[in-house]
Amino acid sequence: DTAVSQTPKYLVTQMGNDKSIKCEQNLGHDTMYWYKQDSKKFLKIMFSYNNKELIINETVPNRFSPKSPDKAHLNLHINSLELGDSAVYFCASSHQPGQRNSPLHFGNGTRLTVT
Amino acid sequence: EDQVTQSPEALRLQEGESSSLNCSYTVSGLRGLFWYRQDPGKGPEFLFTLYSAGEEKEKERLKATLTKKESFLHITAPKPEDSATYLCAVPKGYGGATNKLIFGTGTLLAVQP
Numbered sequence: 001d002t003a004v005s006q007t008p009k010y011l012v013t014q015m016g017n018d019k020s021i022k023c024e025q026n027l028g029h030d031t032m033y034w035y036k037q038d039s040k041k042f043l044k045i046m047f048s049y050n051n052k053e054l055i056i057n058e059t060v061p062n063r064f065s066p067k068s069p070d071k072a073h074l075n076l077h078i079n080s081l082e083l084g085d086s087a088v089y090f091c092a093s094s095h096q097p098g099q100r101n102s103p104l105h106f107g108n109g110t111r112l113t114v115t
Numbered sequence: 116e117d118q119v120t121q122s123p124e125a126l127r128l129q130e131g132e133s134s135s136l137n138c139s140y141t142v143s144g145l146r147g148l149f150w151y152r153q154d155p156g157k158g159p160e161f162l163f164t165l166y167s168a169g170e171e172k173e174k175e176r177l178k179a180t181l182t183k184k185e186s187f188l189h190i191t192a193p194k195p196e197d198s199a200t201y202l203c204a205v206p207k208g209y210g211g212a213t214n215k216l217i218f219g220t221g222t223l224l225a226v227q228p
Contacts, residue, residue, distance in 0.1 A: 043159070045216065056215055106159045108156070108157050109158050
């Protein structure tokens, strides 16, 4: 009965490779997010989709491309991986932005290590 | 610039020793302040939302309070299982969406038996 699930949990790859992370939520939420947590534990938003539509796109390299096939799924594809991409990537979901009592629910993260 | 600052960075308590964590923020038009708990290897887990100065929320040994410039997370008689990183966050409006959360860097709490 996992609410927000991400796969894989660990991802180790070499520089220059392309990889994807998948996320699914079964909470019936309309909005999904990708956050990046760096080595200092600082969480920063990357993208947000509301009902399959991109609504937040922070200053993220074009090598990162999110895709939302439906409102329960949000995937993250990363091209030409670089050492600096090493981090923990969290997927999250919530009810409609702007609603009160719409906290984010996070998955358990994907630890990406680029060697 | 919108900013969230948490202190202390790390806190070590003995079991039963009460204390408080601080979260100060500088955002215009606060639309709520969120507290999360994060265990190692896990995603942040939602604890509380506070919307207006003077508001308080409680859950077991935790009580969160909010003023116009900061929030406190009070931990009463903590137990070792309260050990975690506590994060606070405020939403920044973005094209009508208010769920672009600005996170603080967290307070790492260790409660020793």
